[in-house]
Amino acid sequence: MSARPFPYQALPRPGWVWAVVAVLAGLVAMGVTAALGLWAAGAADLPDGAFPRVVAATVVTSVGGAVEFSGDAGGLAETTAGLTVIPLSVTLVGALVIAAAFLRPLRHRAVAGAGELGAWAGKVAVLWLLGLLGLALGARQTFRIPLGEGAISEIGDLFGLTPEVGFTTDVPVSLFFGLLWLAGVLLLALLVSRGAPLPGRLLRFQESVRPAAYAMVALLLACVVLGLVIGLVVAATRGHPAETFAVLLLGLPNLAWLALTLGMGATWDGRVEGPFGLPMPHVLDQVLRSEDVEAVDVGVLAEHDARWWWLVVAAVLLVLAAAFVMAARSPERVRLWQHAVRTAVALALTVLMICLVGGVSASYGLSVVGIGDLGGDLAGELFLRPRVWSALGLAVLWGLVTGFLGGLLARGTRRRGARP
Known part of the structure; x- marks a missing residue:
């Protein structure tokens, strides 16, 4: 009589459908958190329908993406702007959701091979990069800076100044750091969860x-x-x-x-x-x-x-x-x-x-x-x-x-x- 296989050997490996669910759930959770936060901050009133683009830029920066600013105010003037900040509330929500979805198909396994874990993480990474690429390409907008009233407005009228500032994303940098962020989240999820499987060679380090x-x-x-x-x-x-x-x-x-x-x-x-x-x-x-x-x-x-x-x-x-x-x-x-x-x-x-x-x-x-x-x-x-x-x-x-x-x-x- 042949030996009965271990339970984890009979379980199917996580496939593309669950990878889509994991990435989509993470991006939706991050987008909703960013949108609610920006709405509470008054960003919903931005002109030219810029709110969705600002939300996309916020999600991109939350995973380490780079947003570049540019300005223009005519030949006699110059506008400059810069911003470096990570909205960590959005980051944390995305990390928790993606980590939970990544671990879900692995919950009944005691041990998993390095190749299997790498293939599962690779599916998630491919879809994550595609989603992040779409957000990075859509995160771009230009705003006009009002000069207010008084002498500043008179100077603007005199020189015909219409100062503007816009933002775009550095797509290669954003994809690189976004992938690095995802790798850190998935690795940390495997380390934190006591029930998550590890390759046999790494079991000695879990204690x-x-x-x-x-x-x-x-x-x-x-x-x-x-x-x-x-x-x-x-x-x-x-x-x-x-x-x-x-x-x-x-x-x-x-x-x-x-x-x-x-x-x-x-x-x-x-x-x-x-x-x-x-x-x-x-x-x-x-x-x-x-x-x-x-x-x-x-x-x-x-x-x-x-x-x-x-x-x-x-x-x-x-x-x-x-x-x-x-x-x-x-x-x-x-x-x-x-x-x-x-x-x-x-x-x-x-x-x-x-x-x-x-x-x-x-x-x-x-x-x-x-x-x-x-x-x-x-x-x-x-x-x-x-x-x-x-x-x-x-x-x-x-x-x-x-x-x-x-x-x-x-x-x-x-x-x-x-x-x-």
Whole structure:
């Protein structure tokens, strides 16, 4: 009598239909999130039916795509504009939906070959690139900049100025970073999910990598959930709900993960000039609105409002909880110093990711016959960038301490590999 095959061997491999579902679900979720956020921000009133193109550009930038700006104001004038920001709310929604759809056909398998996983990921990647290409080609528009009233308007009438600014996407760059983003999402999905199959050669790494990946993803999501609760309370109690929901739907992780690094002691440099402003919180906008570049940390913010010290308390609780979860999901035989080192490495990589995606840069201006600042809110600059090396050093220190403490707290829990 022949041996009965393992259950996972009899299951069909995921095909193109499910790949279409995965990619389409991700793009729709990202598009709806971006559209709602932009609608709350007032972008639905843009002229010439530009709203769908702005939504497409937002989705493209959410996966690392590049949007290029160009300006024209006639022979005697020049307009300039630039924007570098990732709407991480859209990014996070897309990552969660695509990761869940990618793992769904694999849920009944214990082991999968590298070729099978590569073929499944390749189908998703091909369809993803096609969808992203369509969005990148459709994300282009030109807007006219109103000159307002008074002297600025008179200068415009005198010289016949009609300043315009437009945006297009750098298609090759957008496709490259979009594919890189998808690869990161799929790899992280395999690492985080305990039930996801891995090739046999990689099974020996799952005991060290999977608990760390799960704990760091849980940490990031916990920060977002906490920020969402605070945002909803602000929307209900302080007015301006539309602006608050715009921030939640477009940039909630930007603020939540920035707050996490500030609570861990990191420093960010920034400056705000002109009509630009950070949507939330208002204290940060006040600190950065100066003539020189300002260094922002939790101590500087606490000088304006002592409640900012609660960021330190929140960071301690959240990072320690993540270290405990990581230790509780690790085998019993892992030693305390190993927990500490693994937590330090995982937390440093997490903070590095926040530093890479959390920066903001925006600028625009109008100059006439060499005069660069005409007033009337026709020029401005905003940027916020981290001090990466100091942030990584603090993350390593936090990881060593909380990893050791988390390992101690997890000693009383039942874990894999424990002796009866």
